[in-house]
Amino acid sequence: MAMRCKRCRQAAVIEVRRHNAAFCRDCFLHYVGQQVTRAIAKHRMLAPSDRVLVAVSGGKDSLALWDLLLELGYRADGLYLSLGIGAYSERSKQLCQAFADARGATLLVHDLAAEHGYSIPEAASKGGRSSCGVCGLSKRYVFNRAALQGGYDVVTTGHNLDDEAAVLFGNTLRWDVSAMARQFPVLEATHAGLVKKVKPLYRVAERETAAYCVLKGIDYVVEECPLVAGNTQMRHKQTLNQLEEAAPGTKHSFLFGYLERAAELLKTADVAALAECSRCGMTTQAPEDPASAPVCAFCRSRSRLVKTLPMAEAAHR
Amino acid sequence: MAMRCKRCRQAAVIEVRRHNAAFCRDCFLHYVGQQVTRAIAKHRMLAPSDRVLVAVSGGKDSLALWDLLLELGYRADGLYLSLGIGAYSERSKQLCQAFADARGATLLVHDLAAEHGYSIPEAASKGGRSSCGVCGLSKRYVFNRAALQGGYDVVTTGHNLDDEAAVLFGNTLRWDVSAMARQFPVLEATHAGLVKKVKPLYRVAERETAAYCVLKGIDYVVEECPLVAGNTQMRHKQTLNQLEEAAPGTKHSFLFGYLERAAELLKTADVAALAECSRCGMTTQAPEDPASAPVCAFCRSRSRLVKTLPMAEAAHR
Numbered sequence: 001m002a003m004r005c006k007r008c009r010q011a012a013v014i015e016v017r018r019h020n021a022a023f024c025r026d027c028f029l030h031y032v033g034q035q036v037t038r039a040i041a042k043h044r045m046l047a048p049s050d051r052v053l054v055a056v057s058g059g060k061d062s063l064a065l066w067d068l069l070l071e072l073g074y075r076a077d078g079l080y081l082s083l084g085i086g087a088y089s090e091r092s093k094q095l096c097q098a099f100a101d102a103r104g105a106t107l108l109v110h111d112l113a114a115e116h117g118y119s120i121p122e123a124a125s126k127g128g129r130s131s132c133g134v135c136g137l138s139k140r141y142v143f144n145r146a147a148l149q150g151g152y153d154v155v156t157t158g159h160n161l162d163d164e165a166a167v168l169f170g171n172t173l174r175w176d177v178s179a180m181a182r183q184f185p186v187l188e189a190t191h192a193g194l195v196k197k198v199k200p201l202y203r204v205a206e207r208e209t210a211a212y213c214v215l216k217g218i219d220y221v222v223e224e225c226p227l228v229a230g231n232t233q234m235r236h237k238q239t240l241n242q243l244e245e246a247a248p249g250t251k252h253s254f255l256f257g258y259l260e261r262a263a264e265l266l267k268t269a270d271v272a273a274l275a276e277c278s279r280c281g282m283t284t285q286a287p288e289d290p291a292s293a294p295v296c297a298f299c300r301s302r303s304r305l306v307k308t309l310p311m312a313e314a315a316h317r
Numbered sequence: 318m319a320m321r322c323k324r325c326r327q328a329a330v331i332e333v334r335r336h337n338a339a340f341c342r343d344c345f346l347h348y349v350g351q352q353v354t355r356a357i358a359k360h361r362m363l364a365p366s367d368r369v370l371v372a373v374s375g376g377k378d379s380l381a382l383w384d385l386l387l388e389l390g391y392r393a394d395g396l397y398l399s400l401g402i403g404a405y406s407e408r409s410k411q412l413c414q415a416f417a418d419a420r421g422a423t424l425l426v427h428d429l430a431a432e433h434g435y436s437i438p439e440a441a442s443k444g445g446r447s448s449c450g451v452c453g454l455s456k457r458y459v460f461n462r463a464a465l466q467g468g469y470d471v472v473t474t475g476h477n478l479d480d481e482a483a484v485l486f487g488n489t490l491r492w493d494v495s496a497m498a499r500q501f502p503v504l505e506a507t508h509a510g511l512v513k514k515v516k517p518l519y520r521v522a523e524r525e526t527a528a529y530c531v532l533k534g535i536d537y538v539v540e541e542c543p544l545v546a547g548n549t550q551m552r553h554k555q556t557l558n559q560l561e562e563a564a565p566g567t568k569h570s571f572l573f574g575y576l577e578r579a580a581e582l583l584k585t586a587d588v589a590a591l592a593e594c595s596r597c598g599m600t601t602q603a604p605e606d607p608a609s610a611p612v613c614a615f616c617r618s619r620s621r622l623v624k625t626l627p628m629a630e631a632a633h634r
Contacts, residue, residue, distance in 0.1 A: 172489055173560070173567060175574030177582065235563060239556060243490070246552060250490060257492030265494065266582050 007031075014211050018249045025215050032212050035203040036068050043186045045198035050153040052076040053195075055143045056099075056107075058092030058221040061158030063099055064209045065201055067218060069156065070103060076156070077106040081142050083135060084112060084119025085227065092221050099218065108150070110142055118305045124227055126305055131227045134301060141298040145282060147195040159199040162206035165251040166236040168258055173236075181270035184263060191274045193283030202255070324348075331528050335566045342532050349529050352520040353385050360503045362515035363471060369393040370469040370512075372460045373416075373424075375409030375538045378475030380416055381526045382518055384535060386473065387420060393473070394423040398459050400452060401429055401436025402542065409538050416535065425467070427459055435622045441544055443622055448544045451618060458615040462599060464512040476516040479523035482568040483553040485575055498587035501580060508591045510600030519572070 003012035005024035012022035016031070023031055040046050052069060056062040056078040069076040080096045082089050093109065100107035113119045116138070124131030147155045159167075164183070171179045187197040201209060213220050228234060243250045275286035277296035284296035320329040322341035329339035333348070340348055357363050369386060373379040373395040386393040397413045399406050410426065417424035430436045433455070441448035464472045476484075481500070488496045504514040518526060530537050545551060560567045592603035594613035601613035 173571050175571070175578045177578050239560065243556065254490050254492070261492045261494050261586075262583065265586060266579065269578075269582060 013215070014208075016205075016208065018205070018252045028208075028211065029215060032064075032204055032208060033068060033071070036065075036200045037072065039185060039200045039203050040072075040198075043198070045156075045186055045200055046074060046154060048073070050074070051151065053108075053143070053147045053150065053152040053155050054078045055139065055155060055157045056080050056096045057158070058095040059158070060213045060218075060220045060222075061160050061163075061201060061206075061209045063096070063158075063218050063220050064204075064212045064216075065156060065158045066099065066105070067103075067212075067216060069200070070105060077108060077150075077152075079108045079110065079143060079146055081139055082109065082111040082113075083138070085121055085225065088221070088223070088226055095219055095221060108146065110146060112138055112142070115142075116302055116306075118302065120227065123301075123305050129301060130231070132231050132233070134305070135227075137298055137301055141282065141296075144193075144195050144197075148193065152195060154196040154198055156198050156200055158201055158209070160201045160204050160206050160209050161251060161255060162237055162240070163233075164199065164202050165240055165255045166233050168255060169236045169240060170232060177266050177269035178272070180258075181263070181266045181268070184259070191283045193276065193281075194274075205251070330532070331525075333522075333525065335522070335569045346529065346532060349381075349521055349525060350385060350388070353382075353517045354389065356502060356517045356520050357389075357515075360501075360515070362473075362503055362517055363391060365390070367391070367470040368468065370425075370460070370464045370467065370472050371395050372456065372472060372474045373397050373413050374475070375412040376475070377530045377535075377537045377539075378477050378480075378518060378523075378526045380413070380475075380535050380537050381529045381533075382473060382475045383416065383422070384420075384529075384533060386517070387422060394425060394467075394469075396425045396427065396460060396463055398456055399426065399428040399430075400455075402438055402544065405538070405540070405543055412536055412538060425463065427463060429455055429459070432459075433619055433623075435619065437544065440618075440622050446618060447548065449548050449550070451622070452544075454615055454618055458599065458613075461512050461514075465510065469512060471513045471515055473515050473517055475518055475526070477518045477521050477523050477526050478568060478572060479554055479557070480550075481516065481519050482557055482572045483550050485572060486553045486557060487549060494583050494586035495589070497575075498580070498583045498585070501576070508600045510593065510598070511591075522568070 003015060003022040004010070005012045005027050006021040007027040007030070008024060010024040010027075013025050014028050015022045021031075046052060046069075052074050054062065054066045054069060054076050056066055058080070066076060066078055078096060078100055080093055082093055096107055097109075099105075113122075120131055120135050120138070123129070123134040129137070143155050143157075164185075168180065168183055171183065185199045185202045187194075189196045204212075212218075224234075240251050240254070273286040274283050275294040276282070277284045277299055278293035279295055279299040282296055282298070284294055287294050320332060320339040321327070322329045322344050323338040324344040324347070325341060327341040327344075330342050331345050332339040338348075363369060363386075369391050371379065371383045371386060371393050373383055375397070383393060383395055395413060395417055397410055399410055413424055414426075416422075430439075437448055437452050437455070440446075440451040446454070460472050460474075481502075485497065485500055488500065502516045502519045504511075506513045521529075529535075541551075557568050557571070590603040591600050592611040593599070594601045594616055595610035596612055596616040599613055599615070601611055604611050
């Protein structure tokens, strides 16, 4: 028997097992919008007058998010950070630009190598942090800094339910309680140098953001980043997919159970004092030794990378 | 090249990857004894004068534990609870008895069907809790009650590192924070009707208790309980084994990270008030409605089971 849409009883095009539901095209788009609206309202993510900066990668999640925010009427500009991953980065940028052009939206473009003197493939070959580690650090830094400089009220990222569950899973396996204490759909701007960060897609599963793009005709980069293969988060996603297969709803109850019952109890573990980086002026954790000058993780990582890349140093200045 | 013992440089018979070590027979037995001694000391599990009741199933963990406690000089009696699982239970009881006889130790034997009117296979066929659920509930009840009646100071169980990690994993996937708050190597007797419970093997991996028995010539039931196949805890053990394979030490850091960094923060979630069961007099959670008579989970489960087994009711009286 063909599946029927839970809302309108038309033929369904997608099943959402964890909600024991199936939807036709229009009702599915409505359902995704509803999840995002609920996320925004529940955690007071965005005010109607906010200037919103959407971190876009060209992938399904961030483009779906930008689309949803524009449809909901937010003043949302995109920011694409070029990571220098060859043709992959080029194609990602083009897709973001095409998305913006088709909607008359504004896309800011930053370039890691031009502005900071290294690309992610170069970082990957230098040891130290993993390339995913350097990439995440670089994005957080550039997005926050660009939002401050551009006068944006909030940065939104496309982290979906699967992303959030996988990160929580990794942190929980190590009981990295201070990282866990910071994992929340909203990170308030607790310091003048920090912009508020929100994750309006945390209630939407990965396959649902993909379906959203397909059904709305949004062209996105389907391939994973070529550097990501075999990374820890991918492995954790696979493990969670296995658990989900055996018991549908596992990911949902893992992430939501954490947010509802444990996050509050672990909150006290996030006790980092903040300070200004002595090199770039951005906000960072205060050093344990009050006599030493604070240097942020980005500047420390960058100086390690650029020291070994003398040609690139000139580009940064 | 043959592995060498980390302590004495003789040929090794077993590798312990998470400690980056290998041991010869004697040094391995020493290592296991050391882990147990450390567990006992760190959590003040046992005093030298304590009368100790060891819950034994005939499996590797509980017989290794009993052996270790006797070798360390504790006054340790065994308690075997017959669950009525046909030849499996018979063989388990015989092995416990043979172990006790060979050491001149005391084995108490209880019988679930004779004393309470149902066996675990009967419970398994009745719906309600899973058979593993009824079995765990019955054991906790019978061990606690027998220890109280026999004047024992403490009940020890053979839960090993893999058991504890798997239970924690299951509770964490659901963020059952009150169950998590109670998961600790020591449960103090917080009420006159509760006996202190301790898990001296929580630092020893499953394959290490098996190796301990093999190397000491302890005969144990090798087969898993025939009712356990495909249960949730087995599945969680498999998942953790996969994670351990990809990153040795995962189980250890998951369990120990919890105990060291998170248990304290979650402790406030264990807020159950205690009361006496109006049927059997044992300690139980106080009911939410103060006007209703407290009935413990064991008596509730038992009355459901025995109602459907009228022949068995007579046996209980």
